Amino acid sequence: MSIALDAPHVTDEARELRAELVERAAKLRPLIASNADRADRERTVPAENVAALAESGLLSLLRPARYGGLQTDLRTLLEVSREIGRACGSTSWVTTLFNVNSWFVGLFPARAQDDVWADTPQSRVAGVISPSGTAAAANGGYLVSGRWAPASGSAHADWAMLGVKRPDAEGTTDATGLVLVPMSELTVEDTWFVSGMRGTASNTLIGKDIFVPAHRFHSTPDAVEGHYATPYTEEALYRSAFVPVATLVLAGPQLGLAEAAVDILREKAPQRSLSQTFYDIQAEAPFVQQAAAAAASLVDSAQLHAYRAAADIDEAAHHAILPDYDARARIRMDAAVAAAHAREAISLVCSAQGASSFGESNPLQRIWRDSETGSRHGGLRSDVASDAYGKSLFGIRGTVTAFV
Incomplete structure (x- = not known):
């Protein structure tokens, strides 16, 4: 399930590469899903997950091509993070952070980038x-x-x-x-x-x-204002707006977690009875159908907000423009809304599935825990985002946080 919303400058070749990378992530889902409980139990992403992601090139999405990276764009990272998040929220989060930290390094002086990657490009x-x-x-x-x-x-x-x-x-x-x-x-x-x-x-x-x-x-203040130390100013990716990138990428794993929850509901509801009712299976009950519709629509809405924000970031970088404060505030709001909608979709699925959602053997409880935790990262806080965005709509700027 994908939403067709993209920056105008993106070429067919770039879209084909994005689709290929998402397919690579999809092929890794069985491995990552089989290790999801282990990652949760051992409190670390298994080494074989990391090795498989690295071998598939999915940890080099935002690494400069000069060091063997794919140097893609924000939309590609969101889609790959989403696909991995359908299998394991923690693995998706780590994948996201490794990629965005590569982007951060790409803003540093050339000598610093060489320190990290010249001799060991897989760092x-x-x-x-x-x-x-x-x-x-x-x-x-x-x-x-x-x-x-x-x-x-x-x-x-x-x-x-x-x-x-x-x-x-x-x-x-x-x-x-x-x-x-x-x-x-x-x-x-x-x-x-x-x-x-x-x-x-x-x-x-x-x-x-x-x-x-x-x-x-x-x-950091220079970075927030779009003043980067990299000498490679022709590389559009490393002209992207600092705070919008740092906040939006965090929504990627949430998109995948929510999609995974809806997938579970669609799979289980036609097979499970609905206790203390006359419905033979959950899928026959109008209120379960309504919950499924609402959750699926929230997933779509989360993707639409996230992908619109990615398009705004990618297009501005392509034209070497730093989005103004109001645009950056809206992007932060989009990221927060995407995370909140994803979290709400998962809550609806858990309610539709009942108390069994929280059995330790049910992946829904892990999905719910991961979403409830990850979606409350400081960069995704809807209260801060709505405060900054609401004020900006009335021309009040810079009074909430420097991180816009």
Whole structure:
């Protein structure tokens, strides 16, 4: 199930590649689905999932072609994330984060990109944007210390992108930024004990006085305003708007989780009885039919919002335009609405299926837990998004969050 909504500039060749990549993801669904309970139980995505995704090229969607990446677009990442999410929310989340962190690295100076990929083009990057560490000026760079969480996918990462504050640069655009650090220089503390998205291994990274050369620092305020350090300005993907990309990609796994829930309802309802009623099977009951229709429509709506936002981002990047504040606020709203609709669709399916939805052997309970957790990521909060978007509709800008 797909919604035909795309940026005007996208070529038939690009659409064919996207379809091929989604098909690759579909072929991996049996493997990933068979490991979904294990990922949830062991609190990490199994290594064979990661290896299969890497071999299929699905961890290189936003890596620069200069380093062997596919360098696709946001719509492609959303569709691949959705397809993987139909099998396992945690695996889809980690896939999404590895890809978007590759995009973040693509914004850094060329020397930093070379550090990550020149010798090891398959390097994977985990990341925490929130500036929960500090960077003190040192000769030729910075001494970085802090604790960063949640670092999704850190169990399978080679590098980490970490948010930092620079007290010495207060009042400038360098007061907060992102730094790139090899995972070998960090300690991982096992802190990810949660109800949903358990397999993402979103643990805490710890560093103390790690030297980071100056070229591996990127100003966050500059990035928010579309001022990137990459010299490869002809590469449209790396002209995409920073916050819209960072928030929208998080909706991809939610699309897949919701679609998986509707698939389960369509499969199970014609086979299951409806206790304490005269209906022989659930699918005969009008209220189950209505729930199915409402859930399926919410899934469609979630995709429409997400794909419209992706089209806006991809088209603006193609024309080397940073969307204005109002457009960025709407994109953030689209991402939040997509996640909220996906979550509501799953809730409807669980109610239609009854209390058995929450049996430990029923994949619906894992889907529900993953959605309830992942859709509440700070970047998908509908209250923040609607506050920023609602104010922007009245010309009130910049009073809610800097992350627009």
